[in-house]
Amino acid sequence: MRTIAFTLPEPTPLMNTLMRSHFRKRAKLKRSLAAQIIAALGPDRPAEPFERAHVTIRRFSCGMPDYDGAYGGVKDVLDVMTTPAAREDGTTRNKFGIGLIRDDSPKHIRLTVEPLKCKRAEQRTEIEIVEVTA
Known part of the structure; x- marks a missing residue:
């Protein structure tokens, strides 16, 4: 059973922020996010994507978002982790x-998003991907 864990230096944007951003700005954010994840993984990046996985995203921020904002805000992170087709x-x-996970559909992943409160200087996003074999 393979596991990947990495930390991004800032919390994921919330759903309202993503919904109101221009499509070119959002594309730039996705490219930046992909580069951050590749840099965080380094040589630990898997050669093949996980067919089925449990993805846990812990969003540490100084404010507590509501659940729909937290779950909606991870859309770009999930899109970046999928395999292009x-x-x-x-x-x-x-x-x-x-190409970390095959797809972000319920058939391929089980998603857990945990919004957690922290000090402003400790804001970050922790992502853990655990392969599900059965």
């Missing part, structure tokens, strides 16, 4: 994906 029309699905 070609569509029939020639476009790419999840084009910013780095």
